[in-house]
Amino acid sequence: MTQDSEWEPRLLGLLCKWCSYAGADLAGTGRKKYPANIRIIKVPCSGRIDPLLIVKALRLGFDGVLVSGCHPGDCHYQTGNYRARRRLAITRKFLEGMGVDPRRLRATWVSASESGKFVEVVSDLVKDLKEIGPNELFGGKKQPDAEKAKTGS
Amino acid sequence: MSYSAAKNSQMQKKLRQEAKALLEQGKVDCIIGYEPGSLKHATTPLITKDKAATERLVINPFIVNNLSNFLPYTKGRIGIVAKGCDSRSIVSLIQDNKVKREDLFILGVPCSGLIDVSKVEALVGKYRDEIDDISRQGDIITVKVGAAKKEFSLSQVMFDNCLACELPTPAEYDVLLGEPTSPIGAAAESAGKLDELKAMTAAQRWAFWQNEFRRCTRCYACRNVCPACYCKRCFVDETEPQWLAPMPQEPDNLMFQIIRNLHVSGRCTDCGECERTCPVNIPLRALTRDMYDIVDELFEFKSGMDTKTQPLLTAYEVDEAEDLVK
Ligand code: SF4
Numbered sequence A: 001m002t003q004d005s006e007w008e009p010r011l012l013g014l015l016c017k018w019c020s021y022a023g024a025d026l027a028g029t030g031r032k033k034y035p036a037n038i039r040i041i042k043v044p045c046s047g048r049i050d051p052l053l054i055v056k057a058l059r060l061g062f063d064g065v066l067v068s069g070c071h072p073g074d075c076h077y078q079t080g081n082y083r084a085r086r087r088l089a090i091t092r093k094f095l096e097g098m099g100v101d102p103r104r105l106r107a108t109w110v111s112a113s114e115s116g117k118f119v120e121v122v123s124d125l126v127k128d129l130k131e132i133g134p135n136e137l138f139g140g141k142k143q144p145d146a147e148k149a150k151t152g153s
Numbered sequence B: 001m002s003y004s005a006a007k008n009s010q011m012q013k014k015l016r017q018e019a020k021a022l023l024e025q026g027k028v029d030c031i032i033g034y035e036p037g038s039l040k041h042a043t044t045p046l047i048t049k050d051k052a053a054t055e056r057l058v059i060n061p062f063i064v065n066n067l068s069n070f071l072p073y074t075k076g077r078i079g080i081v082a083k084g085c086d087s088r089s090i091v092s093l094i095q096d097n098k099v100k101r102e103d104l105f106i107l108g109v110p111c112s113g114l115i116d117v118s119k120v121e122a123l124v125g126k127y128r129d130e131i132d133d134i135s136r137q138g139d140i141i142t143v144k145v146g147a148a149k150k151e152f153s154l155s156q157v158m159f160d161n162c163l164a165c166e167l168p169t170p171a172e173y174d175v176l177l178g179e180p181t182s183p184i185g186a187a188a189e190s191a192g193k194l195d196e197l198k199a200m201t202a203a204q205r206w207a208f209w210q211n212e213f214r215r216c217t218r219c220y221a222c223r224n225v226c227p228a229c230y231c232k233r234c235f236v237d238e239t240e241p242q243w244l245a246p247m248p249q250e251p252d253n254l255m256f257q258i259i260r261n262l263h264v265s266g267r268c269t270d271c272g273e274c275e276r277t278c279p280v281n282i283p284l285r286a287l288t289r290d291m292y293d294i295v296d297e298l299f300e301f302k303s304g305m306d307t308k309t310q311p312l313l314t315a316y317e318v319d320e321a322e323d324l325v326k
């Protein structure tokens, strides 16, 4: 895969409101530096994540998707993250079968106090994505502009 | 039990009697079954409240439609004809709370497999209308065109999903119309296709599917015939936000089918209706079969086996799939 040295992967983070979003926030307030490659969308619970959101992100040209929720047992709604895990396992395996590099979809648990882990996970995913190269699955080098990603159109 | 035309007509006779009695005694409000189609070697769904119409009901190797598709939209108590695969879709709908078991009277057909007329057409080089007769005795299919007669084996002419079927005798029924049957157990071409895909590199697989979905017309027939796709408003119809451009173009066509498969995971029984209905012959079963195997491999789950099982995506185990999470 040929890439110009300028290329930086872009990834979408789908973070649950109760744990991971707060964890990312803490990284900010704690002045921990995490790669600017991530765009974050706050979701009420990881259990809310329809695989549609993940595939749409790939369709829009995001190079990877990070899904993060509360640790098992800590879900604000008790079981949302367990359900999310099932769905994500299926999504990843199915996409892999169709020819998508499964590393483009990362799942993790980050609590509200784990800003360090958040930084680590994002950095690691960015590293992986640099290895895999740009997402051209849905015909595009085109990077999503912020507005498009917001309205989803 | 090996197939014979005589046994089949006995089954058909029993079906007509049962269906008529159900309507007469007011046990059901309507019957959903099959009647002869307007094309040769084909059937079409019959949905009726008229007891005289039960005389038109048929059972033959061409009863392809998965009639459970009509259940979520049909009111009242329903008598429904179900093959093994259909019964699994019905069970899945019961699990999903889409239909109530007590509202159904299931007329179970122990199935011996269905004949794929397009395979026959290809083998004899004639169109459906030019073929005079297709009949089955035991494991031999005899095709007559004029004075010419040709014989074929099951693996040559049965639908791929029938060749791969695990449960020809319905899992759930109120009356079984004949003796239980066992799986054909022959190798299906489509399994070959999946193996072929698995032997390819990831990039080749993706290119394969991109190419296939270039000709998708986004007619949504695959979704419309799918018993698991019962959403009153499908994501493709949503406008705020709009997930797909309405114009059929490869990237969105492909995205549509990926999402559809993910949405029906754990409910799709690999009945093959989507592939049969697709007007541009996209090998959709290579996707549904893969999903079927994935949920089995990851969660030891097979769709539509038992009404008491909790739907795959609403259930969980505390310790599972942890290797996914880093
Ligand atoms: S594709 Fe998804 S949203 Fe559309 S009908 Fe099927 S399950 Fe429902």
Ligand code: SF4
Binding pocket: B215, B216, B217, B218, B219, B220, B221, B222, B223, B257, B274, B277, B278, B279, B280, B281, B282
């Ligand atoms: S039936 Fe075939 S052409 Fe129609 S939407 Fe489905 S895949 Fe596309």
